[in-house]
Amino acid sequence: MSLSGAWYLGLAAVVFSIGTLGLLVRRNVLVMFMCVELMLNAVNLTFVTFSRMLDDIGGQALVFFTLVVAAAEVVVGLGIVVAIFRRRRSATADDFHIMRG
Amino acid sequence: MLHAAYLMPLLPLAGFVVLAALGRRLGDPWAGWLGTATVAGSFVVACVVYAGLLAKAVPQRSFVQTLFTWIPVGGLQVKSALLIDPLSMTMALFVTGVSSLIHLYSIGYMKGDRDYPKFFLYLNLFVASMLLLVLADNLLFTFVGWEGVGVCSYWLVAFWFGRDSAASAGKKAFIYNRLADVGFLIAIFLVFSKTGTLDYKGIFSHLSLIGGGTGTAICLLLFVAAAGKSAQLPLFPWLADAMEGPTPVSALIHAATMVTAGVYLMCRISPLLAHAHDAQLVVASIGAVTAFVAATIGCAQQDIKKVLAYSTVSQLGYMFLAVGLGAYEAAIFLMVAHAFFKALLFLGAGSVIHGLHDEQDLKRMGNLRRYMKLTFFTFGIGTLAIAGIPPLSGFFAKGDILDNAFARYPVLWAIGLVTAALTAYYMTRLVALAFYGDDRWRDASGGASGGHNGGAEPHEGPWVMALPLVVLAVLAFFGGVLHLPWHPSWNPLGWLGPVFGSALYEAHQSSGTQWALAIVDAVIALVGLGVAFSLWSRRAERPGLEPVVLQRAYFLDDVYDAVIGRPGQAFAQFCATVIEAKVIDGAVNGVGRLTRAAGGSLRRVQTGFVRQYALGIVLGAVVLLAWMLSRAVS
Numbered sequence: 001m002s003l004s005g006a007w008y009l010g011l012a013a014v015v016f017s018i019g020t021l022g023l024l025v026r027r028n029v030l031v032m033f034m035c036v037e038l039m040l041n042a043v044n045l046t047f048v049t050f051s052r053m054l055d056d057i058g059g060q061a062l063v064f065f066t067l068v069v070a071a072a073e074v075v076v077g078l079g080i081v082v083a084i085f086r087r088r089r090s091a092t093a094d095d096f097h098i099m100r101g
Numbered sequence: 102m103l104h105a106a107y108l109m110p111l112l113p114l115a116g117f118v119v120l121a122a123l124g125r126r127l128g129d130p131w132a133g134w135l136g137t138a139t140v141a142g143s144f145v146v147a148c149v150v151y152a153g154l155l156a157k158a159v160p161q162r163s164f165v166q167t168l169f170t171w172i173p174v175g176g177l178q179v180k181s182a183l184l185i186d187p188l189s190m191t192m193a194l195f196v197t198g199v200s201s202l203i204h205l206y207s208i209g210y211m212k213g214d215r216d217y218p219k220f221f222l223y224l225n226l227f228v229a230s231m232l233l234l235v236l237a238d239n240l241l242f243t244f245v246g247w248e249g250v251g252v253c254s255y256w257l258v259a260f261w262f263g264r265d266s267a268a269s270a271g272k273k274a275f276i277y278n279r280l281a282d283v284g285f286l287i288a289i290f291l292v293f294s295k296t297g298t299l300d301y302k303g304i305f306s307h308l309s310l311i312g313g314g315t316g317t318a319i320c321l322l323l324f325v326a327a328a329g330k331s332a333q334l335p336l337f338p339w340l341a342d343a344m345e346g347p348t349p350v351s352a353l354i355h356a357a358t359m360v361t362a363g364v365y366l367m368c369r370i371s372p373l374l375a376h377a378h379d380a381q382l383v384v385a386s387i388g389a390v391t392a393f394v395a396a397t398i399g400c401a402q403q404d405i406k407k408v409l410a411y412s413t414v415s416q417l418g419y420m421f422l423a424v425g426l427g428a429y430e431a432a433i434f435l436m437v438a439h440a441f442f443k444a445l446l447f448l449g450a451g452s453v454i455h456g457l458h459d460e461q462d463l464k465r466m467g468n469l470r471r472y473m474k475l476t477f478f479t480f481g482i483g484t485l486a487i488a489g490i491p492p493l494s495g496f497f498a499k500g501d502i503l504d505n506a507f508a509r510y511p512v513l514w515a516i517g518l519v520t521a522a523l524t525a526y527y528m529t530r531l532v533a534l535a536f537y538g539d540d541r542w543r544d545a546s547g548g549a550s551g552g553h554n555g556g557a558e559p560h561e562g563p564w565v566m567a568l569p570l571v572v573l574a575v576l577a578f579f580g581g582v583l584h585l586p587w588h589p590s591w592n593p594l595g596w597l598g599p600v601f602g603s604a605l606y607e608a609h610q611s612s613g614t615q616w617a618l619a620i621v622d623a624v625i626a627l628v629g630l631g632v633a634f635s636l637w638s639r640r641a642e643r644p645g646l647e648p649v650v651l652q653r654a655y656f657l658d659d660v661y662d663a664v665i666g667r668p669g670q671a672f673a674q675f676c677a678t679v680i681e682a683k684v685i686d687g688a689v690n691g692v693g694r695l696t697r698a699a700g701g702s703l704r705r706v707q708t709g710f711v712r713q714y715a716l717g718i719v720l721g722a723v724v725l726l727a728w729m730l731s732r733a734v735s
Contacts, residue, residue: 023715032712097709 016042102153124218136221144197182238202569227253239300281329288322320380327363348451356443375604385425392418396523401651427606445573449480488525494580508608525629533637
């Protein structure tokens with residue numbers, strides 16, 4: 001059986017909202033990262049959905065870019081987190097506000 | 102033979118290049134000999150070209166040698182070309198001839214100077230530029246030479262730039278000349294816009310395209326340029342200050358060559374000038390008035406070189422008078438004669454200054470005829486020549502101009518005649534003060550004059566300084582044979598006639614009138630001479646005859662200072678204190694202050710909490726989304 005595109009879009013919206021909410025309310029940096037990943041993948045899902053609906057390969061191609069960028073971002077982000085953790089023994093985002101203007 | 106013409110400017114230019122590269126290594130005196138040799142070579146080439154030109158039939162005596170196309174831009178085709186015709190060759194001959202003598206003299210005069218090679222470097226570049234000016238085939242190429250002599254004159258006047266007065270005199274000469282050059286440039290633009298060409302033959306064959314008003318404007322603008330270069334009213338004060346340069350420079354630039362460039366330019370554009378009667382009258386009047394004014398100033402100067410400087414201004418006034426009358430041949434005649442006797446006088450003055458160890462004040466000279474016999478003798482010939490005593494060159498040259506003036510504008514003739522008397526007066530005064538009377542330089546030795554070494558007797562210079570004096574004295578004496586009245590069969594200057602053609606004005610007077618005028622000239626010169634000699638040969642101090650107004654040159658410098666200098670300084674002061682400090686600095690500081698204030702209030706946004714930023718991004722995205730949705734719905 002096949003579901004209509006709207007279901008996929010709805011799922012993507014839900015996942016995106018969960019990710020956003022998680023990003024705003026959680027303090028652990030690693031969890032915030034996971035939330036960002038949720039948001040990114042929700043968007044990927046919409047891309048693929050629209051690609052199927054509109055019969056356009058462009059959306060699927062764009063997903064690859066998103067994946068690559070997300071992977072790179074995670075590498076950098078985790079590197080920073082590890083470096084900070086070594087120094088401060090903490091992974092709580094609110095503890096790091098030395099860049100306050 | 103004519104094709105060697107390009108060598109004339111090229112030789113001194115090559116000398117300049119070699120001296121620029123190797124001058125220091127050549128040193129004293131070889132740098133001087135090299136410079137002299139190139140200019141003398143140029144003189145030889147000029148003689149050869151002159152002979153080649155004479156060998157041709159009269160109508161063919163005009164020849165254009167194109168070197169290369171300089172500016173090929175659409176409708177503007179400027180060629181780097183030389184125009185060889187009787188007028189340019191006359192100029193080239195006496196420019197190179199007199200310059201060679203002055204170069205030779207400088208070898209002795211500049212001996213021991215710290216910048217000896219540099220001096221000859223400038224001199225060579227100067228001669229090259231002057232030849233370019235004279236030989237150029239179009240207005241723009243002439244302008245290159247015109248600017249070249251201007252900048253060389255600046256370097257040479259300010260040659261001893263360690264002295265404040267020399268440095269500022271150089272600047273003064275340059276600024277006056279630049280002011281006048283504006284006229285030249287605008288004239289070039291006007292000519293091009295009307296005729297579409299800049300070379301002389303092209304312009305003169307398109308004279309009908311230039312309207313009467315424009316023609317007058319072009320002539321007057323070129324006259325502005327000429328008045329600056331040739332030191333006419335109201336632009337003459339720079340020439341007196343230019344005497345700060347070494348004396349050979351005064352002789353070369355401010356007597357023989359550069360200052361005649363203006364007269365040459367006016368002669369060159371004679372076909373244009375012939376159609377602009379108003380411009381002619383202006384030129385003639387300014388010339389006559391300048392001649393008179395400068396002569397009166399010359400009567401009261403104390404510095405031997407300043408007397409000669411004002412005398413130069415005065416003689417140039419005569420030349421412009423002749424140009425304005427249309428008597429171009431007479432103008433060239435006086436120019437050539439003037440080159441001889443004025444170079445002689447300047448070199449003689451240099452000899453005096455050299456002999457007295459850099460003393461220039463006439464009141465501290467006296468009785469030098471005992472000590473400097475050769476200088477006295479040659480200087481005396483120069484004086485008699487410029488004063489117009491027959492049968493020396495000045496008598497015929499000045500007489501020629503005055504005859505023409507008498508026939509055309511009697512008022513200007515009267516001014517010229519009075520000036521002739523003044524000329525004889527101030528020159529005799531100079532000779533009486535310098536060569537007669539008591540040995541005043543003996544008392545002066547302990548005085549304030551810096552370079553004077555007390556006790557030493559005045560002495561003649563080396564042979565390189567004496568030889569030019571003798572040659573120039575001979576030329577000044579016999580220069581009159583170039584254009585004798587009453588003898589139409591013998592008239593070497595008459596070859597200029599075809600250049601001017603119908604533009605040339607020649608007074609046709611009965612021989613009785615000519616004799617009468619000649620006698621009047623001679624008598625008035627003798628009167629001036631006699632009066633001055635009886636007044637000044639025994640007494641050096643006559644304050645009544647040297648009023649301050651004449652000593653200060655009618656306060657012209659003070660007037661310029663008050664009218665232009667001080668307002669200019671006040672404006673500069675205003676710019677410095679108000680515009681610079683308040684407006685410019687205010688704007689710069691204001692931008693800085695604004696940025697700081699904005700930064701100070703905006704920095705609170707940066708809290709350092711990552712989640713707060715994330716909230717900001719989300720809220721922003723929501724707002725954007727809401728806005729787009731609302732637009733999509735409506």
